[in-house]
Amino acid sequence: MSDRPATDAAWTRPVPVPDDVTAAFWAAAGEGRLVVQRCADCGTYQHPPRPRCTSCAGEPAYTGVSGDATLVSWTAAHDPVVPGRPRGLAPVTIVVVELVEQPGLWLVSDLVGVDDRELAVGLPMRVAFDATAGDQVLPRFVPAGDPS
Amino acid sequence: MTWANRCVVAVAGVGFSAVERRTSTPLGRFADDAAAAAIADAGLTPDAVDGLATYPTPPFEGAVARSGEDMVDVEHFLQAPWARDVGWYSQAGEGMVTTSVRDAVHALAAGACTTALVWRAMYVPPGTYGTHSTAAAGDAAFAAPYGCAGAIPWHALAYRRYLELSGGRREAMAALVVGSRNNANRNPHAVFAGRTMTEQDYLGARMIADPLCLFDCDVPVTAAIALVLTTAERAHDLPRPPVFVAAAAQQTTRREHRLHYTMGDHVAAGTPLVDDLWRQSGLGVGDVGVAQLYDGFAPSVLYWLEAAGFCGRGEALDFVQDGRIAVDGALPVNTGGGSLSQGRMHGMGHLAEAVLQLRRDAGARQVADPRAALVLVGSPMLRGGGVLLTTEQL
Numbered sequence: 001m002s003d004r005p006a007t008d009a010a011w012t013r014p015v016p017v018p019d020d021v022t023a024a025f026w027a028a029a030g031e032g033r034l035v036v037q038r039c040a041d042c043g044t045y046q047h048p049p050r051p052r053c054t055s056c057a058g059e060p061a062y063t064g065v066s067g068d069a070t071l072v073s074w075t076a077a078h079d080p081v082v083p084g085r086p087r088g089l090a091p092v093t094i095v096v097v098e099l100v101e102q103p104g105l106w107l108v109s110d111l112v113g114v115d116d117r118e119l120a121v122g123l124p125m126r127v128a129f130d131a132t133a134g135d136q137v138l139p140r141f142v143p144a145g146d147p148s
Numbered sequence: 149m150t151w152a153n154r155c156v157v158a159v160a161g162v163g164f165s166a167v168e169r170r171t172s173t174p175l176g177r178f179a180d181d182a183a184a185a186a187i188a189d190a191g192l193t194p195d196a197v198d199g200l201a202t203y204p205t206p207p208f209e210g211a212v213a214r215s216g217e218d219m220v221d222v223e224h225f226l227q228a229p230w231a232r233d234v235g236w237y238s239q240a241g242e243g244m245v246t247t248s249v250r251d252a253v254h255a256l257a258a259g260a261c262t263t264a265l266v267w268r269a270m271y272v273p274p275g276t277y278g279t280h281s282t283a284a285a286g287d288a289a290f291a292a293p294y295g296c297a298g299a300i301p302w303h304a305l306a307y308r309r310y311l312e313l314s315g316g317r318r319e320a321m322a323a324l325v326v327g328s329r330n331n332a333n334r335n336p337h338a339v340f341a342g343r344t345m346t347e348q349d350y351l352g353a354r355m356i357a358d359p360l361c362l363f364d365c366d367v368p369v370t371a372a373i374a375l376v377l378t379t380a381e382r383a384h385d386l387p388r389p390p391v392f393v394a395a396a397a398q399q400t401t402r403r404e405h406r407l408h409y410t411m412g413d414h415v416a417a418g419t420p421l422v423d424d425l426w427r428q429s430g431l432g433v434g435d436v437g438v439a440q441l442y443d444g445f446a447p448s449v450l451y452w453l454e455a456a457g458f459c460g461r462g463e464a465l466d467f468v469q470d471g472r473i474a475v476d477g478a479l480p481v482n483t484g485g486g487s488l489s490q491g492r493m494h495g496m497g498h499l500a501e502a503v504l505q506l507r508r509d510a511g512a513r514q515v516a517d518p519r520a521a522l523v524l525v526g527s528p529m530l531r532g533g534g535v536l537l538t539t540e541q542l
């Protein structure tokens with residue numbers, strides 16, 4: 001799969017709008033770091049971010065994570081389902097991954113040019129910072145066995 | 149403990165507008181037709197209506213939402229010349245039509261009104277269906293930039309994992325979808341009343357977001373359906389056999405995953421919802437003679453079957469084979485064609501079909517002898533709900 005394009009120039013991805021709760025996530029992504037909210041009181045990770053810990057109402061703080069994950073689910077989405085993607089291109093494979101730090105700690109990502117027959121629940125994945133939406137670097141996940 | 153409002157309120161009338169795909173006729177006229185039909189069906193005149201309840205939200209992003217044109221909210225009927233005596237209304241922002249039914253039961257039981265009109269009107273906009281924003285704020289910032297926006301990928305991700313974990317094959321869904329179309333072919337209110345579907349049609353349909361193909365997605369329509377609810381005491385004096393609201397519950401369970409649907413969230417939300425219906429009514433899964441299970445996307449029916457306990461976890465694709473959910477099967481499901489084939493009415497088609505079945509007014513698709521109809525509407529992302537209707541006043 002070394003011929004897989006890491007990004008897809010024809011796709012104008014919707015641009016994340018950082019806010020008071022999420023700005024630190026996007027700033028870290030811009031530096032090539034994956035951070036996730038973790039509760040300072042009970043230690044639970046949560047994503048997407050919330051103003052408080054949804055387990056104990058404690059204070060969440062962004063914490064660096066390994067970027068290692070496993071595949072939870074995927075779908076090859078055809079146009080016009082995918083926002084900002086011109087018609088006629090190959091489908092985008094939207095994926096959900098579970099970070100190794102905590103069961104149920106799921107993030108959404110995508111794969112472009114992947115052969116879906118290689119995918120399976122539990123497939124090891126790793127984070128990459130190889131795509132942008134506008135000027136924002138996006139954390140994405142690729143199969144851990146792929147060459148970078 | 150059973151519900152204090154168990155069978156205190158009954159459905160006394162049901163009415164349908166014409167059903168179209170795209171049309172230049174304002175949606176308010178469809179709603180007017182459905183309301184007039186429901187009120188006449190109940191043997192009443194419009195001035196008897198003193199309560200209004202709906203869930204008016206358009207189902208697509210970018211909707212303009214003009215009252216009476218592409219949405220029908222409470223304001224539309226408050227502008228009607230007959231609506232001078234309306235003393236109560238409810239307009240749900242989440243929860244879909246079962247929320248409106250539940251609100252109306254509470255209002256009628258409390259004496260806030262005596263005759264409530266409950267409706268849902270749906271509209272197909274011109275041009276491309278739905279628009280996407282170029283910016284993604286809030287939770288969407290963590291999903292939309294990756295292509296994950298809207299109900300289609302949300303459902304596809306849940307369905308893929310369901311198939312992987314259960315060992316099911318998407319081809320087996322043909323039984324449910326073709327069966328739904330067969331039912332619609334016997335329903336004059338269905339947009340696909342005259343269009344048949346074979347298993348080959350289903351298997352040849354184009355992919356939308358695999359494993360969801362085109363025919364796993366419901367069909368958008370422009371139409372309105374209305375119910376008239378009143379107290380059981382009054383309903384006994386009206387011409388139609390009363391259909392009693394034996395239970396009505398709301399999904400309130402918190403979702404573990406907010407960026408897309410999951411099978412786990414559906415069961416976690418659906419099981420306590422259905423348990424609440426059994427507790428309120430005193431009935432159980434074995435009492436259900438016909439089930440109307442929300443099918444905005446076909447796999448939702450599988451999740452509802454499992455959440456309600458009609459079969460075990462991961463068994464629903466097997467359960468729907470061999471005619472088991474057909475009109476003459478062990479558990480008839482979506483006998484009017486559901487959202488997949490009657491048309492996307494966000495659950496109001498399911499409610500109306502349940503009423504017709506219990507009144508023995510379902511014509512060529514009538515189930516033999518249903519005493520209780522289970523209606524489960526929505527999905528965890530939409531805070532759906534459930535209603536249990538009965539022919540007898542429990």
Ligand SMILES: [Zn+2]
Nearest residue numbers: 039042053056
């Ligand atoms: Zn905590």
